[in-house]
Structures are given as structure tokens and as C-alpha cells.
Amino acid sequence: MSTVFGKVVKLILLERFGPVVEQVGSYLFQYGTNPLLYIMKYTELPLSKIKESLCILIKYNLVTFVTNKNENLANYTLKPDRILLMLRYPKYNNLIKKKFGDESEMIIEEVLQRGYWTASELILKVIERLKKNEQATSVSLVKDKFKSLVVAKYLVRMPYPKDDKPVPDLQIQDNELYIFPDIDNKILAQINAGAESMDKIPDKGIYWTINFDRFHQDMRDKIIVTAFTKKIDDNAGKFVELLLRQMYIRTMPWADSSNPVPILEIKDIIRKQETHKQLLAFFDQYVNVIEQDNSNLIRKAGEASGGSFQIFMKEAFIQFAWETIEQIVLEKYDSKAARIFRLVKSKKHIEPDQIQKLAMIPAKEAKRLSYLLLEENFLQIQELKKSNTNNGPNKTFTLFHINLEQVVRMTLEHCYKTLFNIMTRKNHEKEINKRIIVKKQRVDTIAMDMREKGAEEGQISDIEEMITPPEREILERIDITLKKLNTVELEVDETIFLLQIYLMYQ
Amino acid sequence: MFTTRFLYGVQEQPSLQHLFAKTRAGWQSLLLLVKNQLLCRLSKNYLTTLSHVFLFSTFKNLLKGMSEETKPSVSSPNEEALLDLAKSQPEGFNNDDIKQNLPNVPITEVTGIINKYLKNGTLEVFKMKNSLFYKYKDPLKKSDVKGADSEEKVVYKIIEESGNKGIWIRDIRFKSNLNTTQLNKVLKSLETKKFIKAVKSVAASKKKVYMCYDLEPDSSVTGGAWYQDQDFESEFVDVLSQQCHRFLAQKWEDASKQGGGPLLIRNRSYATATDVHKFISELGISKVTLSIDDIESILYTVVLDNNAERIVAANGSNLYKIVNRFLPSLGIVKTTCGICPIANRCASTGSVNPKSCTYLTDWINY
Numbered sequence: 001m002s003t004v005f006g007k008v009v010k011l012i013l014l015e016r017f018g019p020v021v022e023q024v025g026s027y028l029f030q031y032g033t034n035p036l037l038y039i040m041k042y043t044e045l046p047l048s049k050i051k052e053s054l055c056i057l058i059k060y061n062l063v064t065f066v067t068n069k070n071e072n073l074a075n076y077t078l079k080p081d082r083i084l085l086m087l088r089y090p091k092y093n094n095l096i097k098k099k100f101g102d103e104s105e106m107i108i109e110e111v112l113q114r115g116y117w118t119a120s121e122l123i124l125k126v127i128e129r130l131k132k133n134e135q136a137t138s139v140s141l142v143k144d145k146f147k148s149l150v151v152a153k154y155l156v157r158m159p160y161p162k163d164d165k166p167v168p169d170l171q172i173q174d175n176e177l178y179i180f181p182d183i184d185n186k187i188l189a190q191i192n193a194g195a196e197s198m199d200k201i202p203d204k205g206i207y208w209t210i211n212f213d214r215f216h217q218d219m220r221d222k223i224i225v226t227a228f229t230k231k232i233d234d235n236a237g238k239f240v241e242l243l244l245r246q247m248y249i250r251t252m253p254w255a256d257s258s259n260p261v262p263i264l265e266i267k268d269i270i271r272k273q274e275t276h277k278q279l280l281a282f283f284d285q286y287v288n289v290i291e292q293d294n295s296n297l298i299r300k301a302g303e304a305s306g307g308s309f310q311i312f313m314k315e316a317f318i319q320f321a322w323e324t325i326e327q328i329v330l331e332k333y334d335s336k337a338a339r340i341f342r343l344v345k346s347k348k349h350i351e352p353d354q355i356q357k358l359a360m361i362p363a364k365e366a367k368r369l370s371y372l373l374l375e376e377n378f379l380q381i382q383e384l385k386k387s388n389t390n391n392g393p394n395k396t397f398t399l400f401h402i403n404l405e406q407v408v409r410m411t412l413e414h415c416y417k418t419l420f421n422i423m424t425r426k427n428h429e430k431e432i433n434k435r436i437i438v439k440k441q442r443v444d445t446i447a448m449d450m451r452e453k454g455a456e457e458g459q460i461s462d463i464e465e466m467i468t469p470p471e472r473e474i475l476e477r478i479d480i481t482l483k484k485l486n487t488v489e490l491e492v493d494e495t496i497f498l499l500q501i502y503l504m505y506q
Numbered sequence: 507m508f509t510t511r512f513l514y515g516v517q518e519q520p521s522l523q524h525l526f527a528k529t530r531a532g533w534q535s536l537l538l539l540v541k542n543q544l545l546c547r548l549s550k551n552y553l554t555t556l557s558h559v560f561l562f563s564t565f566k567n568l569l570k571g572m573s574e575e576t577k578p579s580v581s582s583p584n585e586e587a588l589l590d591l592a593k594s595q596p597e598g599f600n601n602d603d604i605k606q607n608l609p610n611v612p613i614t615e616v617t618g619i620i621n622k623y624l625k626n627g628t629l630e631v632f633k634m635k636n637s638l639f640y641k642y643k644d645p646l647k648k649s650d651v652k653g654a655d656s657e658e659k660v661v662y663k664i665i666e667e668s669g670n671k672g673i674w675i676r677d678i679r680f681k682s683n684l685n686t687t688q689l690n691k692v693l694k695s696l697e698t699k700k701f702i703k704a705v706k707s708v709a710a711s712k713k714k715v716y717m718c719y720d721l722e723p724d725s726s727v728t729g730g731a732w733y734q735d736q737d738f739e740s741e742f743v744d745v746l747s748q749q750c751h752r753f754l755a756q757k758w759e760d761a762s763k764q765g766g767g768p769l770l771i772r773n774r775s776y777a778t779a780t781d782v783h784k785f786i787s788e789l790g791i792s793k794v795t796l797s798i799d800d801i802e803s804i805l806y807t808v809v810l811d812n813n814a815e816r817i818v819a820a821n822g823s824n825l826y827k828i829v830n831r832f833l834p835s836l837g838i839v840k841t842t843c844g845i846c847p848i849a850n851r852c853a854s855t856g857s858v859n860p861k862s863c864t865y866l867t868d869w870i871n872y
């Protein structure tokens with residue numbers, strides 16, 4: 001865990017939970033697993049505050065705990081990777097919205113906001129929100145939505161303590177993870193109508209939380225499908241999408257490569273769906289083109305039942321990682337540098353003279369660029385000595401090569417740094433315009449208050465005009481700036497995700 | 507011809523009248539240039555479509571190529587027959603021999619041919635027993651170094667042996683056992699007499715090699731088609747690379763228009779280096795004759811730029827096809843920090859920091 005990464009984590013905690021939680025989190029990041037008293041000693045915060053912070057962090061599953069040797073004490077560990085995921089929340093919401101619709105999105109949103117919750121309470125909350133938006137709904141509808149999220153494994157049951165101990169030992173059996181409890185619609189409806197109190201919910205103590213892995217699986221698949229769409233065309237993308245879908249029937253989601261999928265299954269689905277006529281008409285041709293693509297990610301595994309195919313996930317992400325780095329080299333330096341980088345990649349080891357010749361770049365330029373890439377750690381150098389000659393000077397060969405994993409780790413660091421820079425800038429923009437932002441907030445609350453009390457429009461606009469036109473302009477500008485920074489923050493996270501998946505497969 | 511020379515000379519945008527006044531060239535030559543995409547029309551003015559740098563290098567070659575085309579360099583069968591005769595008679599031959607060996611060539615033509623050869627030094631004439639004799643002179647071996655002393659002869663011989671690859675001065679010194687000053691003198695004198703010449707090698711910028719005066723240096727010395735006066739012609743390579751890419755893209759587009767399914771389209775998109783070679787030759791952007799191998803190496807740069815793929819066909823030749831990449835433009839390269847040259851020096855404190863960074867400010871206000 002690098003320092004930049006720690007800084008990013010720090011900023012996220014600060015942004016979402018405030019300075020006290022941030023201090024506790026940073027301490028745990030720096031010093032690893034620690035008991036409560038140590039945290040107190042080093043952070044010099046009052047005990048109550050620390051307890052509160054740990055509570056929050058545990059609630060959101062950002063900190064875990066295990067018993068110390070002394071069974072009455074707990075050791076706390078921070079989960080920094082998990083904190084980084086908080087940046088991705090909008091993406092998770094979006095994904096569910098596209099796949100399951102608004103109600104499901106609300107469910108996920110609520111769980112993300114609270115860390116965990118019971119099904120009943122969640123359902124009631126969503127119904128309440130829907131009512132506010134004046135959308136028609138019913139208990140059974142939301143419940144079904146909830147159920148399907150559990151069945152699809154987007155939600156997972158929280159582990160729970162078995163016996164009463166000072167430091168609870170949270171456990172859960174594998175078969176309990178995705179079992180939806182029996183909930184009587186009637187009781188929920190009654191509570192909803194105010195006829196029963198909240199205590200009556202039937203599934204007390206059964207908490208649900210987000211299964212991030214499942215989301216990442218979807219995001220991974222999306223990357224693969226878009227990649228094939230971009231490289232070949234829509235139809236090829238569709239084919240790969242279906243291949244992935246069929247793959248889950250017989251393969252563990254995070255396996256390096258899928259088990260063979262019979263091609264006829266896919267053809268059947270396409271025939272039924274009737275959306276991709278082209279793909280159906282030229283099915284065999286598409287299979288051929290995809291199989292023979294130079295990426296070699298989808299290969300024929302056997303001839304049985306019309307042929308079956310395997311998709312190689314690990315290799316896919318190796319290739320994506322290469323392309324990512326190539327793109328960075330291209331944008332950071334120029335097309336000549338990218339050419340050299342790809343040349344070294346394809347030759348594995350190469351002498352400087354060869355680079356100039358094969359890449360068709362003037363000798364001086366080639367030398368400058370390859371040593372620049374070396375200096376920036378995109379290339380590595382290896383020296384070979386030929387020492388068995390007795391006469392004359394010893395000959396040494398210099399060979400360039402690339403260590404992809406190392407470059408990816410470096411790039412990932414760089415991504416974190418970029419995140420840190422963007423967030424710092426964001427905070428800075430807020431900071432320098434603090435006065436206006438605070439004023440705006442105050443005016444807004446007053447106006448809202450008055451509106452609720454039924455004040456006249458004229459009075460309200462008087463209040464709103466306390467913000468002068470130049471101030472309004474500044475506010476608009478800040479708004480655009482922050483939006484821009486937020487968007488790019490999400491986009492950088494996409495790159496991070498891709499590289500992380502690559503590293504995960506290694 | 508005149509038009510091109512004129513354009514080459516001025517490198518600006520001459521008007522039509524301007525061109526006519528200066529060159530007497532007709533529409534024909536202008537149209538030819540436009541067709542070859544060496545000129546484009548810019549309202550009333552004509553402008554070369556190529557960049558200045560490009561003008562200097564390739565254009566010069568182009569002009570050279572054009573002027574050479576005007577000279578008929580192919581020899582007629584009669585000329586060759588006479589040449590054969592000359593080669594078979596190292597002692598020389600006279601008019602009677604010609605009559606005997608080439609009975610059906612009219613005497614006027616024989617005179618013409620002989621005059622031509624005498625002029626370009628393929629034959630030499632001398633008088634023997636009151637009649638004229640001709641003798642074949644091997645152009646590669648002018649071993650009679652006239653008016654040279656024995657040292658010059660030795661050095662010349664060493665240089666001659668090295669052929670068109672040339673020989674380095676140090677090696678001459680080793681072989682001839684002359685000391686440096688002496689050798690320099692000899693070399694200088696041979697050079698002024700135009701027996702030998704010094705050629706700069708592309709292998710090392712300061713290294714000169716010597717070779718016989720009328721030899722064309724080997725491509726390992728000149729660097730082949732990509733070098734002009736020891737300089738690598740980067741722009742020339744770039745333009746060629748772009749054109750190759752364009753050709754492959756076009757090929758794919760044509761194939762997609764024809765339709766017939768993805769496999770057919772793909773198979774029709776493949777091109778061999780020979781196809782591309784033809785296209786490049788027809789474009790006329792290069793008058794240095796490029797070999798198929800040259801085109802292969804250019805195509806390889808397209809492959810390296812990730813714009814094409816190369817596969818080996820059943821007959822062992824390479825096939826090229828345009829390819830797309832997997833990933834769209836990435837998030838990280840959209841940020842200034844992702845591609846920032848001074849990112850290593852950037853920290854939360856210090857003069858380079860994200861709060862006051864101008865790159866970021868520009869990007870935000872963009």
C-alpha cells in the first residue's frame with residue numbers, strides 16, 4: 001500500500017465522514033491492525049469519539065475486527081480497497097437502474113447509504129420514497145424487486161453473531177447467503193399504513209448488504225463486450241455477450257477461462273431474440289471471424305454438437321492492460337514512442353540498433369525516446385556480457401524489454417495520484433469560494449423554510465436576490481468546475497478498475 | 507517538367523499566369539501534376555500538396571526521376587549484339603569483324619552505335635596496322651591509373667578491391683602500410699583526379715569510406731531508400747506509412763460496401779505488400795524506386811502503430827489488414843495528470859501542486 005493510495009483514502013474519508021473518522025482511518029491505514037487503546041494513544045482523540053468513528057466505519061464495512069488474545073478486546077483493521085469503492089457508488093446505481101429499473105436502484109442506493117439494513121425496512125423506505133415521487137407501487141412489487149436482486153446475488157446477507165461474546169464473532173453459512181426470508185406482505189402493508197409499529201417487522205436481525213463482487217463481474221463483462229464491439233462490430237459484441245451469459249451456467253465467475261460453451265445454444269438464443277438478424281444470417285461467418293481474430297481470446301474447444309468455444313478472461317485483461325499502457329505512452333509522449341513500446345513488446349527483448357531499424361525512426365530520435373521510456377520505467381534494460389573472448393574488450397549487449405506487471409503497478413499508482421490531485425483540486429475550489437457557497441446554502445434554506453410556511457412569492461424572491469448577479473456567475477462556474485472534476489474522477493476510476501482486474505487475474 | 511521545377515524552386519503559391527509566363531509549360535503538365543496529387547488547386551493559385559520538408563527530399567528525387575525518364579536508356583538488340591562482340595574480343599576488333607558478325611545491320615546504324623559507345627566510354631578506339639580498332643572498356647575496372655605513382659596504385663588497388671561497400675581509412679592504412687600523412691596525400695590526389703571518392707556512411711556519422719569514383723554505393727553505406735545524404739528521411743517514411751494505412755482502410759471500406767458477411771469482408775480486406783507497392787507507385791509520391799521489401803518495412807510500422815495486423819498466408823507471403831483497437835479512449839488519458847510530463851515532481855506542497863497547477867486550470871476552463 002503506497003502513500004499516494006493512503007492519501008486518496010484519507011481524502012475520501014474526510015469528504016464523506018469528516019475529520020475525526022478520517023484521523024482514525026488514517027491511523028489504521030498507517031499502522032495496520034490495532035486495538036482501541038492504541039488508536040487512542042496515538043490519535044489523542046477522546047475515547048467516545050474514537051468509538052463513534054469505529055462504529056461508523058464498521059457499519060459501512062470499512063473496518064473489520066477480530067478478537068485479541070484477551071477475548072474482551074478487539075483488534076481493528078481498515079479495508080482501504082473497500083474505501084476506494086465509495087467513489088464507484090454512482091456507477092453501481094446506474095448499473096442496477098439500467099438492468100432492473102428505478103425501484104431496484106432505490107433499494108441499492110439505500111443499502112449503499114446505510115451499509116446494511118433489513119429487507120422489511122428497506123422495502124418500506126423505498127415505498128415511502130416512491131410515494132413522494134408520486135409513483136404507483138405496492139409492497140409485493142418492491143418485495144419482488146428485492147428478491148430478484150438477492151437471487152441475482154447483487155445483495156448478500158450479512159454475517160451475524162452466533163453466541164453472546166464481548167467481541168462478537170460474525171459468521172454465516174454459505175447456504176444462507178442468498179436465502180430470502182419469509183416476509184408477510186400483510187404485515188408490511190399494515191406497518192406502512194401506520195397500523196402497526198416498526199417493531200413488528202418479521203425479519204428482525206437479518207441484514208442485507210451489497211455484494212460488490214457481483215457488480216464487478218458485470219462491469220468486467222461490460223468491458224469485454226464493448227471491446228469486441230469496438231474491435232469487430234455490434235453483432236460480434238452481442239455474440240460475446242451471449243457467450244459470457246452461457247458461460248456462467250457452467251463456470252465459476254472469476255475463473256481464468258470459461259469451460260466450453262456449445263455454439264448451438266447461442267444460436268438458439270439469437271434466433272429467439274430476433275434482434276440481431278445480421279448475426280443470425282451470418283452466424284457461422286461471425287464465429288469464424290471472432291475465433292480467428294488476432295487477439296485469440298475466444299477459441300474452439302471441441303467439435304462436439306456443432307463446436308464449443310472457450311473465452312479466456314485472464315488473457316483478455318492482459319491484452320487490455322497492454323492497450324491501456326500503450327495508450328498512455330501514446331498520449332504522454334508521441335506516436336513514435338508508442339511505436340517503440342509496441343516493438344519492444346512484440347520482440348520481448350530487443351537491441352537498441354534494431355529498434356531504430358524496425359520502427360523506422362531516425363537513430364537519434366529512437367535513442368532519445370527509448371531512453372526516455374527507460375527513465376520513466378516503461379521499459380527495462382538488461383545487459384548481457386559476453387565474457388569468453390580473451391582478446392579485445394568484453395562485449396556487452398544491451399537489451400530492452402518490458403515487465404508488464406511492474407508497469408501496470410506503476411500506472412495504477414499514477415492513477416491514484418491523479419485521483420488525489422483531482423480531489424485536492426476539488427476541495428481547493430470549494431475552499432476558496434467557501435464564503436459564497438455557504439451564503440448560497442443559507443439563502444436556500446431560508447427560502448425553503450419560508451416556502452413551507454407559505455410565505456408570499458415576493459418575499460421569497462427578495463431573499464433569493466440577496467445573491468448578487470456576479471456571485472451567481474461565480475456559483476455557476478464552480479458548479480461546472482466541480483461537475484467536470486467529478487466526471488473525470490469517475491473516468492479515472494474506470495482505468496483503475498481495468499488495471500485492478502488485470503492484477504487480480506495475475 | 508518545367509512546371510515542377512518552377513514549383514520546386516519557389517515553394518509558394520504561384521498563379522496560373524505566373525506559371526505560364528515563367529515556364530512555357532502547357533496545361534498538360536499541370537494536369538499531370540494535379541492528377542499525381544503533387545499539386546492541388548487553391549482557388550486561383552496552385553499549391554503543392556506536400557510539405558516543404560517533403561518537397562526538398564522527395565520532390566528532388568521525383569524531378570531526378572522525371573529527367574531520367576526522358577533519356578532512352580534501354581539498348582536495342584543491335585547495340586547489345588555489338589557489345590557482346592566487343593566483350594568477346596578483348597584484343598580489339600575492326601570494321602571487318604563487325605561486318606562478319608553482324609551482317610544484317612546497316613552500316614549507318616553501326617556507326618551510330620559505335621559513336622554512342624565511344625562517347626559514354628564503353629568502347630575505346632585505337633589505330634593498328636593502318637586500320638581502326640575498337641576495344642571494350644570494362645566500366646567497373648579502370649585499373650589503369652594514369653599518371654599515378656606506385657603508392658597511389660597500391661592504394662587504388664586496395665580501394666578497388668573493397669567494391670561498392672567502400673573501405674575505411676584505417677583499414678587502408680593497415681593494408682598499405684603507409685603512414686597517416688602519406689596516405690592522406692595519396693587519397694587527396696586520387697580524389698582530385700576523380701579516381702576515387704569519399705562517401706559518408708550512415709552507420710556512423712563521422713565515418714567516411716572510400717570507393718572507386720564511378721561506383722554506386724551499396725545500400726548498407728547509403729542506408730537505402732530511406733536516406734538522403736546520410737539523413738534519415740523521417741517525413742518521407744511518415745507519409746508513406748500514412749498512405750499505406752489509407753490504402754488498407756480503403757480496402758476494408760470497399761470490402762464492406764460489397765457486403766456478403768463478415769468473413770468475406772475480412773478476407774477481401776487483406777492486401778499483400780505487392781498490392782500496396784503498386785498503389786504507392788501509382789500515387790507517384792516516391793520516385794526513389796522502392797522495393798517490395800521497403801514496402802514491407804513500411805507496413806510493419808503500420809502494424810506497430812496498432813493500425814494493422816499481419817498474418818502469414820499459405821504461400822508464405824505476408825498479408826496485411828486494418829484492425830481496430832479494443833479499448834475506447836481511457837479515463838486516465840483524458841486528465842491532465844494522466845499525461846502530465848512533470849507528474850513526478852507534483853506534490854501537495856511545493857511549487858508544482860494540484861491547487862495552483864496551470865494545466866488543470868486550463869483544462870477546467872477549456
Ligand code: SF4
Pocket residue numbers: 421842843844846847848849852853858859860861863864865866
Ligand atoms: S496537478 Fe498539474 S502538475 Fe500535478 S500531475 Fe496534474 S497536471 Fe501535472
